Amino acid sequence: MKTKKWPFAYVGIITAITYIPILLTVVYSFNASKISSVWGGFSLEWYRELFRDRDLGEALVNSLILAFLSCLSAAVVGTTGALGMYRWKSRLNDAVAMVSMLPIMIPEIILGMVFLSVFSLMNLPFGMLTLVIAHTAFCIPYVYSMVSTRLVGMDKSLEEAALDLGASPFRVFWDVTFPTILPGILSGVMLAFAMSFDDVVISIFVTGSKVNTLPVKIYTKLKTGVTPEVNALAAVMLAVTIALIAASAAVGNWTNRSERRQIKSQEKENV
DSSP states (O other): OHHHHHHHHHHHHHHHHHHHHHHHHHHHTTBSSSSTTSOOOBOOHHHHHHHHOHHHHHHHHHHHHHHHHHHHHHHHHHHHHHHHHHHOOOTTHHHHHHHHTHHHHSOHHHHHHHHHHHHHHTTOOSSHHHHHHHHHHHHHHHHHHHHHHHHHTSOHHHHHHHHHTTOOHHHHIIIIIHHHHHHHHHHHHHHHHHHHHHOOHHHHHHOOTTOOOHHHHHHHHHTTOOOHHHHHHHHHHHHHHHHHHHHHHHHHHHHHHHHHHHHHHHHHHHO
16 A cells, blocks of 8 residues: 555655745735745735836737747748648658757757857847747747647548549648648647747847847846746746646647547447
């Protein structure tokens, strides 16, 4: 019996180490005291201060615009790449797939330095344009992997049947392929949005003096110390990230349930 308790104890320790600091950040965002480490009672004052701060509001708008443009561009490029790899059968498929996932594997600080060097050589003005290019580059693998997973499980006979019935290649894509991969696209886009919205390291390297994102703004504020306002800002960003991840998981669960229903209906028809 004692040995069976060890896995639960291990999971409990890992959970505590991971989530207690996050929980404390959220709790102290409601702290009435200006000193973050001293509890002075419950208060929403720091959230009111947060939403009255024009600089933070501008940084939030910049982050939302950046995340939207980045995940939209990544959706187009990642989906196109996944479809191309699905159609193109070659010995190099595995190598190309590995290369396409490199932005996830390479440390962000190295990616930031690379983008900084490339943009400097191209004489691109640092600002929203360079931010969108850099964020799109590391968001593409998330969309690519999600769409590729959907394509692997797709029944090719459906496309072949549509072609045999006289449908054009575009019609086959729009009526058969696209509805199948749409949940993967949505999951990848939401995950890419969350990753772009939370990025600090790469943004510091490629942003300009006139454009500031919310994570970078938090980082600069932390240099003067952790205040309840920073905790409130971190709690808001945490809530946005959790909502996006939950939405992505909900899309995946909905897709799995719809697929199971289709399989059951097909089995009933066959019977």
